[in-house]
Structures are given as C-alpha cells and as structure tokens.
Amino acid sequence: MVSSEEWLGARRTCRSPQAARVPRARFGDPPPDLRRRLCCSAVRGRCTRVAMGGGAPRAPSSHVAELVAGRGGLRRMLDVAYLLDSPPIPGAVIYEYRTGALLQRVREALTALAEKEDRIVRLSKPSELLANLVETSLFEPRQLELCDWKTGAVPKASERDLDAILRAFAVRTDQRIALFVPAGCELTRRPSWLSVRAASFVLEEPAVTCETLEPVLRYLEASTDLADQPDLLRQEGFVARFAEMLADKPNLFTLIRAFDEVVVTATDPVSNRYDQAQHRRATLKRRARASVSDHLKGLLAGSDSWDAVRLVAALDARRWRRGWSARTVMGELYELTARLLKDGHGGPNADSRHIVLWTALILAAEGELVPTKARTAHRSRVTADGLTLGLDRLVRAYIARSGVDLADPLSGVWGRLDRTLGRMTEGEAGSPEGSRDKLLRALADALPSVSGQVDPLWLRRLAQRVRDTLEAVDTAPDASTVENAAFDPRGRVGTLATFDEVLGHGHVVKALRQRVRRADHGTGLLLYGPPGVGKRTLACLYAKAVLCDEPTPQGASCNRCEACREFERTGGLGYGYADLARTDARDRARDLVRIARTAAFSKRVVLLIANVDACEADAFDVLLKTLETPPAGVTFVLMGRDLREMRLAGVSRCRVYRMRPVTALQAQVYTRSLLETHGVACDEQVVSVLAAAAGGRPGSLRSLCERAAGLPACTLPALRAALDLNWVGPTAAWMRAALDSRPVPTVPAPADTTNRRDEILRRIRAIVLHLRLQDVAGADLDKISADPALLHHEDDELEALNASIEQQAAERGVGALVLRQSLARDCLSDDHREIEELRWAEPAGSSRA
Ligand SMILES: [Zn+2]
Numbered sequence: 001m002v003s004s005e006e007w008l009g010a011r012r013t014c015r016s017p018q019a020a021r022v023p024r025a026r027f028g029d030p031p032p033d034l035r036r037r038l039c040c041s042a043v044r045g046r047c048t049r050v051a052m053g054g055g056a057p058r059a060p061s062s063h064v065a066e067l068v069a070g071r072g073g074l075r076r077m078l079d080v081a082y083l084l085d086s087p088p089i090p091g092a093v094i095y096e097y098r099t100g101a102l103l104q105r106v107r108e109a110l111t112a113l114a115e116k117e118d119r120i121v122r123l124s125k126p127s128e129l130l131a132n133l134v135e136t137s138l139f140e141p142r143q144l145e146l147c148d149w150k151t152g153a154v155p156k157a158s159e160r161d162l163d164a165i166l167r168a169f170a171v172r173t174d175q176r177i178a179l180f181v182p183a184g185c186e187l188t189r190r191p192s193w194l195s196v197r198a199a200s201f202v203l204e205e206p207a208v209t210c211e212t213l214e215p216v217l218r219y220l221e222a223s224t225d226l227a228d229q230p231d232l233l234r235q236e237g238f239v240a241r242f243a244e245m246l247a248d249k250p251n252l253f254t255l256i257r258a259f260d261e262v263v264v265t266a267t268d269p270v271s272n273r274y275d276q277a278q279h280r281r282a283t284l285k286r287r288a289r290a291s292v293s294d295h296l297k298g299l300l301a302g303s304d305s306w307d308a309v310r311l312v313a314a315l316d317a318r319r320w321r322r323g324w325s326a327r328t329v330m331g332e333l334y335e336l337t338a339r340l341l342k343d344g345h346g347g348p349n350a351d352s353r354h355i356v357l358w359t360a361l362i363l364a365a366e367g368e369l370v371p372t373k374a375r376t377a378h379r380s381r382v383t384a385d386g387l388t389l390g391l392d393r394l395v396r397a398y399i400a401r402s403g404v405d406l407a408d409p410l411s412g413v414w415g416r417l418d419r420t421l422g423r424m425t426e427g428e429a430g431s432p433e434g435s436r437d438k439l440l441r442a443l444a445d446a447l448p449s450v451s452g453q454v455d456p457l458w459l460r461r462l463a464q465r466v467r468d469t470l471e472a473v474d475t476a477p478d479a480s481t482v483e484n485a486a487f488d489p490r491g492r493v494g495t496l497a498t499f500d501e502v503l504g505h506g507h508v509v510k511a512l513r514q515r516v517r518r519a520d521h522g523t524g525l526l527l528y529g530p531p532g533v534g535k536r537t538l539a540c541l542y543a544k545a546v547l548c549d550e551p552t553p554q555g556a557s558c559n560r561c562e563a564c565r566e567f568e569r570t571g572g573l574g575y576g577y578a579d580l581a582r583t584d585a586r587d588r589a590r591d592l593v594r595i596a597r598t599a600a601f602s603k604r605v606v607l608l609i610a611n612v613d614a615c616e617a618d619a620f621d622v623l624l625k626t627l628e629t630p631p632a633g634v635t636f637v638l639m640g641r642d643l644r645e646m647r648l649a650g651v652s653r654c655r656v657y658r659m660r661p662v663t664a665l666q667a668q669v670y671t672r673s674l675l676e677t678h679g680v681a682c683d684e685q686v687v688s689v690l691a692a693a694a695g696g697r698p699g700s701l702r703s704l705c706e707r708a709a710g711l712p713a714c715t716l717p718a719l720r721a722a723l724d725l726n727w728v729g730p731t732a733a734w735m736r737a738a739l740d741s742r743p744v745p746t747v748p749a750p751a752d753t754t755n756r757r758d759e760i761l762r763r764i765r766a767i768v769l770h771l772r773l774q775d776v777a778g779a780d781l782d783k784i785s786a787d788p789a790l791l792h793h794e795d796d797e798l799e800a801l802n803a804s805i806e807q808q809a810a811e812r813g814v815g816a817l818v819l820r821q822s823l824a825r826d827c828l829s830d831d832h833r834e835i836e837e838l839r840w841a842e843p844a845g846s847s848r849a
Contacts, residue, residue, distance in 0.1 A: 090170060092200040093178040094189065099253040102205060103180065105223075107146070110178050119176060121146055123364075125607070129165055129179075146377045148180040149187055158652060159190070166192045169200075186648055195230050208250050213242060217257060226263045230272040237276040238262075242300060254320060292318065294335050299395065300354050302402065308395040316388050326387045330370045332437035333362055337845040343444040352450045353459075354402050357409050359443050360462055361401070361508070364416040365394045366423075408458040416682030421465060425472040430776070437473070444470055463522045498540055499556045503670045508538060508657045513555030516545040521604065524627070525635035526651060527611075529645050529659030534611060534695030535639040538659075543606035547574050576607040589622040596626050596634045613645035620647055627653060639714035661696025670701060678709035686790045692788040693723055716792065725789040731763050732797040736804045766790060771802060773819050 035067040095106050114121045119142045129147050151449055166187070169177065181187055183205070206212040217239060221232055232238050245258060266279030292314045300306035301569065319329055337359055369390045401409040424436065447463045494834045496502065499509050508527065515521060525542070527535040541557070544567045548557040557564050566572040578588035592607050609623070627636060630653075638654060662670065675682060675690075690708055694701035704723070711718050720726050766787040809816040 031056045035480075041450070051811045063815060071764060075078065092176075092196075093203065094197065094200045095178070095203045095205075096182045096183050097180060097205040098203065099251045100182075101251075101253040101256055103148075105606070106180070106203060110144065110146060114176070117144075117176070118142060119144045123147070125167075129299065138308050144176045144178060146178045149185060150180070152181050162190050163192055166190055166196050169196050170412065182415055184357070185650070195612075205252055208246070208252060208255050210243075210246060210508075213246065214239060216252065217259065220256060220259045224259070227267060227272050230267065232263075232267065232272065232274050235274040237279075238274045239489045241276075241279065248321075248775035257320070263345060289499060292332070293339070296336055297340065300358060302354070308399060312388065312391045313394055315391060319387075321761070326370050329387060329391075330366060331435040333440040336360060336437065338439040338442040341446045352446075352571075356443070356450050356459065356462070357402055358398055359439065360410055360417055361394060361398050361413065363420045363439070364410075364413045365390065366436070367416055367418045368665055369394070405458070414461075416663070417465070419467040424469055434461065440466060440470060494535055497559055499545075499554075502534065502538065502541070504662050504666060505534060505538065505659055505698075505699065508659060510590070511655075512538065512542045512545070516542070516551050516555035517553070521546055521635040522605075522636065524630070524654040525658045526612075526643075527659055528646075528656070530641060530661055531733070532695075532699055533661055534698045535659055537607070537699060539608050539637045539639060542637065543575055543608060546604055546606050547572060547719055574603065574605045575603070576606050577610070578608070579610045580619050581611035585615055585619035586622060589619045593622060593626050596631055603633070606637065607634065608637045608639065610639045611641075612640050612647075613640035662698055662701070663696070664691060665693035665700060667696065670698070671705060674705040675709065677716075678705065680709045680714050682708070682714040684714075686714060686719055689716065689719060689723075689725070689791050692791055693718075720789070723788070727763055728767065728789050728793050729759075729797040731766055732801045735764065735767065736801045738798070739801075739804055739808065763789075767798070767801070768820075770798075771805070 093110065095103075097103060111121055121144045124145055124147045126147060126149050129145075146362070169179070187193065206216060208216060210439070214233070217233055221230055223229065239263065242258065243254065243256070250258070262274070262279060265282035266276075267274050292311065295307045295311035295314055299311055315332070316327060318324065318332075324332070340355060341359065369387060420436075444463075444466045447459070447466065450459065465545075488818070499513060502509055502556075509600055512525075525539070527539060529535060544564060545551050545555065545557040547563050548559075549561040549563045550558045552558055557567075563572060567575065569579070575594075576592045578585065578592050580587070580589065589609075592609065595605060596607060626634075629635060636654070638646075638651075643651065643656070643658075668687055671687045671691045671694075675687070685706065690704050691701070694704055707722060708714050708719055711722060766789070770787070770790050805819055806816040809819040812819070
C-alpha cells in the first residue's frame with residue numbers, strides 16, 4: 001500500500017515548477033485519504049473557474065490589498081486571481097519571477113483575462129518581440145501578446161536592442177502585452193527598465209523572508225488543492241514551523257513543497273486541524289525512512305517497485321534539506337554504490353549483475369545530471385527539478401533494463417558511458433572526481449566475480465573499458481602538478497612576433513591592426529572558432545601591440561621598445577591570461593580582476609580570457625562585474641569555441657570575430673611558402689600530406705612544417721614515419737583477418753597512448769570511409785580523403801581488404817557495394833558495436849606490445 005506522502009512524492013518527482021499544482025493521471029489513483037482531499041479541491045476548482053469566466057468576481061482577499069499598499073506604487077502580488085478581479089489594468093503586464101513556481105497560474109489568469117476582454121493569446125519569442133512592438137501593423141488589435149523572456153532569449157541582443165525593446169514597451173500602452181522576466185536578467189538590468197516598470201502593471205514573485213512569510217502562507221492556504229477551506233495559519237505552531245525554515249533561505253518553490261507536505265502529513269482531512277505532535281512524528285518517521293542507501297538496496301534487489309520512487313524522493317529530500325548541488329548528489333550516489341559494490345553486494349548471486357548495470361547507468365547519466373559546461377551555466381544552473389527528473393529517468397531506465405533478460409542491457413548507453421570515462425582520463429574540471437574514481441575501482445574489483453559465470457559480451461566490454469580507463473588514469477601525469485607548473489597567468493605569451501606571420505584570418509588581422517593604429521581599445525574583443533585555429537596567437541599579438549610604446553604605422557608592435565621586450569619575457573604588468581576551463585579558473589579569474597583594478601597605475605591593461613564558453617558559472621561570475629563595466633584602460637579579449645554557449649553578459653560588450661579553419665587549398669599554399677622559407681624543396685605529395693595533417697590549424701601547420709624541414713630528407717616515406725602515418729597497412733590487414741574470422745594479427749599501437757582506443761576506432765573508420773568513397777563515381781581519393789595517412793598510399797593491404805570484401809559479398813550473394821555500405825553504416829554510427837566486436841577478437845594486450 002502506498003502512503004499519501006509517497007504518492008505526492010511520485011507526483012512531485014515528475015513535475016516541473018512551471019506545471020500547475022494539479023495531480024497527473026499517470027501516478028495511478030491516490031490513496032483514499034488523499035483522494036478525499038483532492039476531491040474537495042476539484043469541486044472548488046470548478047467553482048473558481050466559474051468565477052474566472054466572468055461571473056461574480058471574488059473580492060480581492062485582504063492580503064492582496066495589504067501588499068498592494070505596501071510599497072509606494074510597486075505592486076507585489078501573490079494572488080494572481082487579482083488580475084481578474086482588479087479594476088481595469090493598463091496595457092502591459094510584467095511578471096518578474098524567481099523560481100517560476102507561479103508561472104502556470106499567472107499564465108492561466110492572463111488567458112482568462114484575455115477571454116474576458118475577448119482577445120486572443122499569442123505566444124511570442126523574445127526575438128520576435130521587438131519586431132512586433134515596432135511594427136504596429138503586425139499587431140492584431142484584439143490580441144494579448146505573451147512573451148517569456150527565458151524561452152529562447154535573444155542569443156546576442158545588444159544593449160541597443162534591449163533598450164529599443166524597453167522603449168517600445170513603455171510607449172505601446174495601447175496594446176495588451178504580458179512579459180515574463182526572470183528577476184535579475186539582462187533586461188531588468190537596463191537603466192530604462194525602471195521607467196518601464198513604472199508604466200506597467202507589475203507582478204512580482206516574492207522572496208520568502210520574515211515579512212513575506214505570512215502573506216505567502218496565506219496565499220498557499222487559499223490556493224491549496226489538498227484541503228478544503230483550511231484555516232491553518234491561526235493554529236498553534238503552524239507559522240512557527242515555517243519560520244524555522246527561514247534560516248535555510250527557502251524560495252517560493254521550497255515553501256510550496258513544505259506546505260503541501262505539512263497539509264498532507266500533519267492535518268486532519270476532515271477538520272483541517274493542524275496537529276503539531278503528528279507533524280513531529282511524521283518528520284521523524286520520514287527521516288528514518290529517508291535512508292537513501294536502504295532504498296537503493298531495495299531497488300537493486302527488485303523487491304518493491306516503490307523503492308524507485310522512494311529513492312528519488314529520499315535523495316531529493318536530502319538535497320533540499322542540506323542545499324546540495326547536483327554534483328554533490330551525484331557524488332553521494334557514487335559513494336553509496338561504491339560501498340554496496342565493496343560490501344559484496346555484487347557477490348555470486350542473481351542480483352550481482354544488477355548492481356553492475358546500475359553502476360554503468362549512473363556513470364552514463366553523469367553528463368546529463370551534472371552539466372559541467374556553460375551549456376547550462378548561462379541559464380544560471382540546473383533547476384532542482386531538472387535533477388529530480390533526471391534521477392527519475394535514470395531509475396526508470398534501470399528498472400526497464402534490469403527487468404528483462406537483454407543481450408546488451410547497456411545498448412544505446414555506451415556512448416554516454418564513454419564520455420564520462422573520457423572525462424576521467426582528461427581530468428576535466430568540476431566533476432565529482434574523487435567518488436567517481438572510487439566507484440570505478442570498486443567496479444573493477446567486483447567485475448571478475450560477476451562475469452565469471454556466463455560472461456556475456458556486454459560485461460566483457462564493460463570490464464575492458466573500466467580497465468582501459470583506470471590504466472589511462474594511473475599512467476597519466478598528475479594533472480594538478482602539470483597545471484601548476486605550466487600555468488603562469490602572465491607567462492603564456494604568444495609564439496609569433498608580428499601580424500605578418502599569421503596564416504589566414506585576414507579580416508581579423510585587418511581589424512586588429514586598425515584598432516592599434518587608431519589606439520581605439522575601448523570595446524572588448526571576442527574571438528571564436530575551433531580549437532587550434534589561432535585565437536590565442538592573434539590575441540597575444542594584439543595584446544603586445546596594445547602595450548607597445550611605439551606601435552608601427554601599420555598597426556603592429558615595434559618589437560624593440562622596453563614594453564615589447566618585457567612582453568616577450570613575462571607579459572608585463574599590463575597583461576593577464578586566464579583559461580576558464582581549468583580547475584583553478586576561479587582563482588585565475590580573481591587574478592584578472594586584481595590586474596584590472598591596477599589599471600590606473602599602468603598605461604593600458606589587456607586581459608585574455610580563454611574558453612569562455614566552457615567555464616563553470618561561478619568562475620565567470622567573478623569576472624562579470626569587471627566585464628560589464630571595465631575600468632578605464634582595460635581591454636578584454638574573450639576566446640571560445642562556440643558563440644551560442646557563451647554568456648550574454650560577456651558577448652554583448654564585445655566586438656565579435658569568427659575565426660574559420662584554414663581550407664585545404666589555403667593550407668597547401670601556406671605549406672609551400674613555409675617550406676620555402678625553411679629552404680626545403682619537396683614534391684607536391686609531401687605538401688598535400690602536411691596540409692592534411694594540420695587539419696586546418698595554422699599553428700600545427702607551422703610546427704609540422706618545421707618538423708618536416710628538420711628531417712634528413714623531406715620525402716614521403718620519411719614524413720610518414722615521423723608523423724606516425726604508417727598504420728594503414730597493418731590496420732587493414734587486421735580488419736581483413738577479423739572479417740575472414742582468421743586469427744588476428746597485432747594492431748599497430750598509436751604513438752599517443754592516452755586515447756588509444758579512440759585512435760584505433762578513428763583509424764578503422766577512416767579506412768571504411770575511404771573504401772566507401774571508392775564507390776562514388778569520379779571521386780579523386782587523394783583530393784577528398786581527409787586522413788593524411790590515406791593520401792598517396794601505395795599499400796597492397798587496402799586492396800586485399802577490398803578483395804576480401806568483394807569475395808565475402810559474392811559468398812553471401814550481395815553486391816560488394818551493399819557490404820561496404822553496411823560496413824560503413826556500422827562503423828560510422830555512434831553505437832559502433834560492430835567495431836567493438838572486431839576489437840574483442842583481438843588477443844588481450846596485443847595492442848600494447
Ligand atoms: Zn614596442
């Protein structure tokens with residue numbers, strides 16, 4: 001039998017704050033005691049709707065009046081029904097929200113308002129707002145324009161756009177516009193926001209404080225769907241119970257949850273009497289029950305399906321009580337699972353395989369549950385419900401996959417699992433590293449005893465990955481020492497001396513030179529493009545020119561003055577560099593702020609910030625204020641990969657330049673001229689291999705050319721050997737043997753051992769793609785093969801592989817084209833199981849030879 005509390009918990013786990021406080025059908029029938037409560041409210045709900053529909057309006061409750069009177073003209077409102085009952089409202093309605101707990105309510109009220117005024121509600125995106133506001137003709141006269149600023153906010157609205165929106169907003173009082181804005185977003189920080197506010201009807205989600213606690217509770221009491229006309233506030237101990245929560249700084253959403261819980265667990269459903277003693281008992285009971293590890297054990301044992309809901313609810317409760325971040329929750333899950341694995345929960349019994357499956361699933365879910373990149377950072381952070389929903393999905397996935405006997409219960413999850421394991425070897429910033437490491441080691445210890453019996457393929461695959469990852473982690477140099485040794489905020493000065501040496505990027509170089517010539521460094525710069533494209537090189541050259549005492553008339557550094565020499569040595573006092581993707585990003589960001597503050601003492605300051613799009617929210621927040629109002633003399637140069645991932649606050653202040661990779665043709669031209677300057681003569685084949693090996697990155701093209709020039713003889717075979725490009729033959733031989741089910745020879749080990757597995761996969765894919773390209777009529781393979789190893793190769797093995805495929809095709813009675821197609825599909829898809837199976841045929845350890 002499910003208790004009311006659990007039923008509510010289940011309902012809550014699948015509910016976003018935006019959703020109305022209405023139960024959903026999918027949780028089955030509520031328990032009888034709860035059913036009566038919900039029934040009462042359903043009746044009441046109908047009555048309210050009648051009132052909304054234009055019947056006798058409800059008198060605005062007294063607390064609303066009180067709050068309206070509260071702050072000279074500023075309407076702090078809780079009861080959204082007031083929208084309907086109030087005297088006529090002027091044109092625009094602004095709803096400034098914090099958690100969004102009342103969004104749905106406000107939306108419903110506005111819809112009702114529109115109905116009352118015989119208008120059509122039109123949802124519009126922020127990006128459409130400006131056009132709609134300015135273009136009068138686009139407005140249907142009888143329309144209510146509803147726009148939530150958060151949904152698809154303008155990606156890089158300039159200040160001018162924002163001001164234009166606000167101006168139009170203030171002027172267009174003839175229209176019925178409703179704007180939902182999150183409190184503190186970029187729009188509300190514009191100076192003109194205040195005048196817009198003054199001209200509009202403003203609803204504001206209140207912060208829960210001593211002053212607002214009682215009115216908020218009164219609102220909840222009046223609007224709860226769990227009790228019929230309760231009178232709770234006057235009862236002894238009720239308000240005091242919530243006042244205790246104030247120390248934890250609750251928001252409206254937390255308070256609603258707590259309120260619902262109290263109503264369900266501690267009030268009499270008939271008399272609505274609040275029972276303090278009962279509440280205490282319920283709290284104690286819940287605390288006793290909310291043992292996450294017990295629920296996890298129950299879930300793994302598969303004894304009671306409600307353990308799943310209880311597990312999510314218990315994690316959720318703990319998170320709320322202690323204010324845990326998503327990362328801490330993930331760490332807790334890892335620790336608990338590691339403990340269960342160690343305690344021999346993975347012993348030789350039926351459910352030992354289940355815990356392995358669970359472990360793999362939570363590892364795979366990490367990327368989703370703990371977003372480490374700015375992907376979510378610029379939307380402040382993961383909402384509580386994002387995490388709860390994610391956990392809910394995780395638990396459901398586990399139940400679905402453990403319930404039936406699947407050949408590969410991890411099918412479709414491998415990719416995500418690989419990403420988490422990859423993160424371990426890269427030592428990426430900001431993940432629950434310690435506990436994940438512990439979990440992986442526990443898994444490695446437990447796996448042999450699990451897979452000892454039947455040994456299905458998926459367990460072998462998993463074991464192999466775990467072994468590979470741990471090996472890579474253990475052999476990798478200690479990340480922290482490398483970082484500290486390599487990192488000097490002022491030490492990372494560029495490698496090139498002048499703009500003339502830059503390959504490509506003509507438009508950016510031109511713009512930078514112009515800035516130097518005009519000594520116009522007020523606005524910041526944003527350079528974005530793929531890694532290795534030359535962002536930092538250009539930024540450094542620019543910084544040097546800005547700091548130079550006598551820049552040349554062409555707008556470059558003189559490379560002779562004291563400032564230039566100092567820049568080449570240490571960067572100098574006016575130079576700062578921070579890589580926000582590193583673990584110490586916060587400290588580096590603080591360093592930059594400190595340098596910016598000293599700007600008054602040095603002539604100019606240039607601050608370079610790399611990986612703006614990959615940083616943790618808090619590191620960026622440190623810089624935010626300085627970025628928005630840089631002190632005089634300070635120039636910021638932001639760098640990143642993806643413009644869409646960058647925070648608006650950073651982008652909006654900058655002049656933005658996109659940097660594209662060098663094209664194949666350009667690369668060949670550069671290669672020729674670079675080799676010429678090195679005094680090396682070589683044939684076109686070498687040039688094209690070098691150009692392809694650089695992969696569009698000018699920096700690596702330069703270093704590759706230097707390496708080629710350093711070779712005793714710059715011939716194709718020598719170059720192949722130097723660049724580790726002789727893998728085509730052996731890999732093709734290996735693939736052929738695997739296809740023919742013969743004993744397989746050794747795969748040549750890539751020189752770079754840190755991601756050996758990925759590199760072998762990449763090579764196999766390159767070969768398959770190459771074979772597939774042969775089917776394209778008229779294709780010149782030496783022109784379109786992306787991989788330098790496959791350019792101008794003269795290898796019989798590739799031919800032999802092709803012959804083998806053709807022979808197999810003949811045996812199976814299909815065309816070789818079809819077989820190559822299916823091979824390509826298998827190898828190029830994300831779930832590259834076929835290649836994996838090829839790999840398992842390889843004798844263990846052979847690739848390490
Ligand atoms: Zn100089």
